[in-house]
Amino acid sequence: MDLGIEGRVAIVGGSSKGMGKAAALAFVREGAKVVICARHADDLEAAAAELRAAAPHGDSVLPVVADLSRAEDIERLVAETNSRWGRVDIAINNVGGPPPGLASELIDAQWQVGLELNFYSAVRLSHLVVPLMRERRWGRIINNLSMSIREPEDNLAISTVTRSAVASYTKILSGEVAKDGITVNNVLPGSIETGRLQAVAEMQARFHGRDPAHGLDDRRAGIPAGRFGRPEEVADLICFLASDRAGFITGINVLIDGGQIRAMP
Numbered sequence: 001m002d003l004g005i006e007g008r009v010a011i012v013g014g015s016s017k018g019m020g021k022a023a024a025l026a027f028v029r030e031g032a033k034v035v036i037c038a039r040h041a042d043d044l045e046a047a048a049a050e051l052r053a054a055a056p057h058g059d060s061v062l063p064v065v066a067d068l069s070r071a072e073d074i075e076r077l078v079a080e081t082n083s084r085w086g087r088v089d090i091a092i093n094n095v096g097g098p099p100p101g102l103a104s105e106l107i108d109a110q111w112q113v114g115l116e117l118n119f120y121s122a123v124r125l126s127h128l129v130v131p132l133m134r135e136r137r138w139g140r141i142i143n144n145l146s147m148s149i150r151e152p153e154d155n156l157a158i159s160t161v162t163r164s165a166v167a168s169y170t171k172i173l174s175g176e177v178a179k180d181g182i183t184v185n186n187v188l189p190g191s192i193e194t195g196r197l198q199a200v201a202e203m204q205a206r207f208h209g210r211d212p213a214h215g216l217d218d219r220r221a222g223i224p225a226g227r228f229g230r231p232e233e234v235a236d237l238i239c240f241l242a243s244d245r246a247g248f249i250t251g252i253n254v255l256i257d258g259g260q261i262r263a264m265p
Contacts, residue, residue: 004244006031010090011081011129013068013121016043018194019144020094021050022231023238028055030239032090035081037066068095068121069113078128087136088129090242093122093166094144097196100203103157114158119165126169126184130177139182140242143170144234147190149253151261155207156200167253174251183250185241190257191219192229225258 010027014020016038027034028051036051038044048063055061064080066073081088098114122143133139145163152160167186174184191197201215210218220228237256240246255261 001245003030003239003242005090005239005242007033008089008242009033009035009081009085009087010092010242011035011037011077011088011125012092013037013094013125014096015094016040016047018196019189019192019231019234020092021047022235023092023094023144024061025051025054026232026235026239027090027242028060031056031060033060033062033085035062035064035077035084037064037068037077039065039067041065068125069116071120071124074121074124074128078125078132082132088132089136089138090140090142091125091129092142092144092238092242093125095121097146097156097200098158098162100155100200100207101157102155103161106157111158111161114162115165118159118162119169122166123169126173130173130180130182133182134177134180137181139177139180140246141170141173141182141184142238142241143167143184143186144238145186145188145253147188147255147257147261149186150188150255151263153200154204170253171251178250181247183241183247185246185250186253187234187237187241188253188255188257189234190229190255190260191223192231192234192256194231197228223258223260227258229256229258 012024015024015036044063051061066077148160149164201219202212205212205215
């Protein structure tokens with residue numbers, strides 16, 4: 001299936017590892033030009049080398065060291081992308097998770113850190129790329145969030161609240177830009193095999209007084225599919241939503257969780 005991604009320019013946040021790197025790799029293999037970003041230069045350059053090796057032609061990977069919780073870094077990221085390729089067609093808002101905590105115990109400073117990382121990063125990047133997409137009457141904004149916005153997870157209040165705010169923003173923005181050929185959607189991963197999953201599983205096991213060594217086993221037991229998802233499976237979904245084929249899909253939350261959430265859609 002031709003996704004119509006070849007030649008498009010995509011910015012992928014948090015792309016030195018995990019689901020972000022998998023998405024960037026999928027775009028490169030589809031023939032897109034990809035801008036990857038992360039806070040640590042060494043990790044970013046290692047990811048860039050892997051992506052360049054997979055690129056079907058030419059130098060189609062631009063690494064930019066950036067902290068997406070900082071407005072000035074996002075501005076620089078978009079400026080460097082536009083300077084290099086003169087356009088932004090696809091923006092993937094993907095960042096790491098904030099620290100755990102109970103809603104009843106968190107203080108203002110902790111909420112603010114989560115808002116800068118998980119909410120404002122998506123708002124700021126979207127705000128900067130929408131005018132560039134409008135110029136071409138085509139664009140895709142995809143926020144990689146979490147299934148927790150549908151079913152809150154224990155001791156992850158900041159993540160749940162801030163990502164739920166992104167989901168609300170997505171719905172409003174999608175209606176404003178649909179006539180310009182721009183779609184805005186959310187991907188809601190469940191338990192995906194990443195370093196973050198292991199940390200969360202161990203944290204929740206301790207929170208419930210269980211052995212952290214069995215945290216992943218406890219979590220797997222709650223997934224009807226009987227396994228964890230792979231970053232590449234999330235990447236495939238992101239690529240589809242970024243494609244020409246998905247041009248009439250906008251303003252929605254798409255679960256990819258192996259049936260982990262039991263609520264009706």
